[in-house]
Amino acid sequence: MRMKTMMSGMAAAFLLAAGTVLPAAEAGKPWPEFRLRGIDTAICVPTESGFLDEAFFRRLAEWNVNVVRVAFSVDRKSPWDVKAGDPVPPVPADNPMLPYRKNLEGLEQVVRFAKKYNIYVVPALFNVVGRQGDFMLRFKDGDEGYYANVAPVWEHLARRYRNEKQVLAYDILNEPNGHHARVWRDRFAQETVDRIRAVDPDTWIIYEPPPWSLPDQAFEEIEPLAGDRLVYSFHFYYPHSYTHQGIGGYRKPEFRRPYPGMLRNFSDNKPQLWDKAMLEKSMRNVIEFRKKHGVKIFVGEFGVIRWAEGSDRWLKDAIELFEANGWDWTFHSYYEWNGWNPTCSADDPPAGTGDGGRNTPMLQVLTGYWKQNQSL
Numbered sequence: 024m025r026m027k028t029m030m031s032g033m034a035a036a037f038l039l040a041a042g043t044v045l046p047a048a049e050a051g052k053p054w055p056e057f058r059l060r061g062i063d064t065a066i067c068v069p070t071e072s073g074f075l076d077e078a079f080f081r082r083l084a085e086w087n088v089n090v091v092r093v094a095f096s097v098d099r100k101s102p103w104d105v106k107a108g109d110p111v112p113p114v115p116a117d118n119p120m121l122p123y124r125k126n127l128e129g130l131e132q133v134v135r136f137a138k139k140y141n142i143y144v145v146p147a148l149f150n151v152v153g154r155q156g157d158f159m160l161r162f163k164d165g166d167e168g169y170y171a172n173v174a175p176v177w178e179h180l181a182r183r184y185r186n187e188k189q190v191l192a193y194d195i196l197n198e199p200n201g202h203h204a205r206v207w208r209d210r211f212a213q214e215t216v217d218r219i220r221a222v223d224p225d226t227w228i229i230y231e232p233p234p235w236s237l238p239d240q241a242f243e244e245i246e247p248l249a250g251d252r253l254v255y256s257f258h259f260y261y262p263h264s265y266t267h268q269g270i271g272g273y274r275k276p277e278f279r280r281p282y283p284g285m286l287r288n289f290s291d292n293k294p295q296l297w298d299k300a301m302l303e304k305s306m307r308n309v310i311e312f313r314k315k316h317g318v319k320i321f322v323g324e325f326g327v328i329r330w331a332e333g334s335d336r337w338l339k340d341a342i343e344l345f346e347a348n349g350w351d352w353t354f355h356s357y358y359e360w361n362g363w364n365p366t367c368s369a370d371d372p373p374a375g376t377g378d379g380g381r382n383t384p385m386l387q388v389l390t391g392y393w394k395q396n397q398s399l
Contacts, residue, residue, distance in 0.1 A: 051225030052191060054252075054319065057397040059143065059351035061090035063324050064358045066129035067099065068376050074129035079358055080136040082378060086389075089396040090143040092194065092323055092353040093133055095180075096150040098125040107155045114152055120179050122152050130180075137189050141399035145229065145353070146184075147194035147323065151176055170203070170211040174218040185223035192227035192254060193219065194323055197236075204233030208245075216250050227252045229321055236323070242308035247316050255318050258355075259325035259341060261305045262288040262297045266327040266337070270362065281332035299340040310348060322352035327385075328362055330369040335384035342392055354389060365389055 062083060070076045075093070083091065097103050102112045103122035115121055130146060137144045153169030173196055184190040195215050199207045216228055230248055232241040236258040247253070260266040264287045268278040272290055280286055283298035288305075295301070313320050322345055327334045345352050354365070358376055361367045365386040367379030 051186075052188060052227065052252075054191070054227060054254075055143075055397075058346070058349075058395070059090040059321075059353075060392050060396050061088045061092065061142070061353040062357045063092040063094075063147075063326075063353040063355040065094045065356075066126055066133060067096075068358050070377070072132065073125070074132045075136070075358065076132075077136055077139075078378075080140045080142065082357075083142055084140040087393045087396045087398070088142060089393075089398055090145060090191070090351070090353060091133070091137065092145040092147055093130070094149045094197065095123070095126050095130060095146045095176075096148075097122045097152060097154075101125075103152050104150075105155060109155075111153050119175060123176065134184070134187060134189055142189075143191040143399075144189055145192045145194055145321075145323075146180060146190065147197050147229075148173060148176060149197045170207050173211060174215040177215055177219050178222055181219045181223035181226065185226055190226060192229050192321075194229040194231065194256065195219075196231060197323075198231060198258065199233040200235045208233050213248055216248055216253070220250060225252070227254055229254045229256050229323065231256045231258070231323065238306045238309045242312050245312060247318065253318065254321045255309075255312070256321045256323045257306075257309055259306070259322055260327075261302065262286045264288065264290055264292075265297065265331060268328055268331055270328065279332075282327075282337045283333065299344070302337075302340055303344050306344060306348075313348070320348070320350040322350050324355040325352065326355035326363050329364065329367055329371075329383070329385060330362075330373075334369075335388050338385055338388045342388065346392070 064075065064079075066074060068075060101122055101124075103114070105111055120127060134144055151169055151172040153172055177193060177195060180193065195212070196207065212230060216230070219226075219228060228250070230253060232245045232255070234240055236256060238257045238259060238261070241257060245255075247255075264273050264278045265280065265282055267273050268280070278287075278290075283296070285294040286297040287294050288297075309320060312318070325341055327337050331337070342352070356363045357365065358378070361371065361375050361379060362373050364379055365383055366381055368381045368383055371379060371381075
């Protein structure tokens with residue numbers, strides 16, 4: 024989101040993208056020299072307009088946030104927003120973006136306010152036609168057919184935003200997962216990159232490898248995609264039973280434990296000591312991948328449920344590791360469901376969206392880093 028700072032000296036001559044050195048003059052959207060530190064959220068939220076509003080962006084500007092990652096999806100309650108396993112209606116051939124009409128309108132508003140408040144935008148594709156996720160995004164699609172629906176969405180968005188400096192990168196698929204995730208990794212991810220590049224040579228592309236963009240498993244067998252201006256992303260919620268305690272499959276009292284401490288990563292793992300050193304160990308595959316290939320890393324999501332004991336300590340440890348490795352990041356989340364919202368206290372009711380109005384210990388950790396940001 025910041026184009027003010029241009030590279031100087033030798034750095035001005037080159038941009039590093041997916042291990043390839045490119046002349047800076049050829050890049051219409053250079054990746055900022057300074058760190059991106061921001062927020063992850065949804066486009067469609069229950070405000071008066073139905074979308075992220077100006078109050079949201081005004082708040083981000085007060086915090087000095089310099090990037091927002093926004094979830095782009097099939098419109099909720101549209102004919103294509105079906106339950107997992109139900110048949111999906113055909114998409115009109117003459118209007119292939121009709122299932123995303125409301126999200127398209129909302130993204131326009133996001134970019135408009137982002138320009139006003141000098142904040143970069145990273146749209147991230149969540150559900151497409153044929154991909155329906157239930158709570159916790161455990162996808163139940165019967166085959167790999169929906170992967171073919173990813174590239175056409177990005178072709179449309181790329182044509183619209185290729186000349187928008189505010190739209191820095193496209194996060195092409197959120198947390199690919201399931202029995203056919205390898206099909207995404209081995210075929211459709213590259214096809215999507217190639218089809219975007221056919222219409223947009225300049226906007227950066229963010230790739231989350233399967234499964235689930237996990238820092239260990241997803242970066243175990245990963246190979247770089249072909250192309251330039253590529254960024255690799257992981258999501259960080261380890262130990263999972265701690266960061267998600269009280270929701271999903273972690274509702275039992277046994278998961279209500281503090282950090283640092285003896286914790287399970289997933290429910291079927293044995294308890295072990297999770298502290299900053301263990302957090303770093305869980306990121307080792309990402310660290311080695313970056314060293315080997317010289318790529319950019321973007322932590323697109325990370326967070327901890329606000330009622331977890333030690334949440335501010337976990338947050339501080341995680342961000343210190345991102346910073347030490349030179350990674351950009353967006354915290355999950357603000358303005359969505361308030362279980363993740365750092366402006367809500369631990370004992371606030373677990374319902375609602377928007378701003379909770381509290382300067383919590385978690386928020387203080389975040390604002391301490393955001394105040395270091397440079398702006399456009």
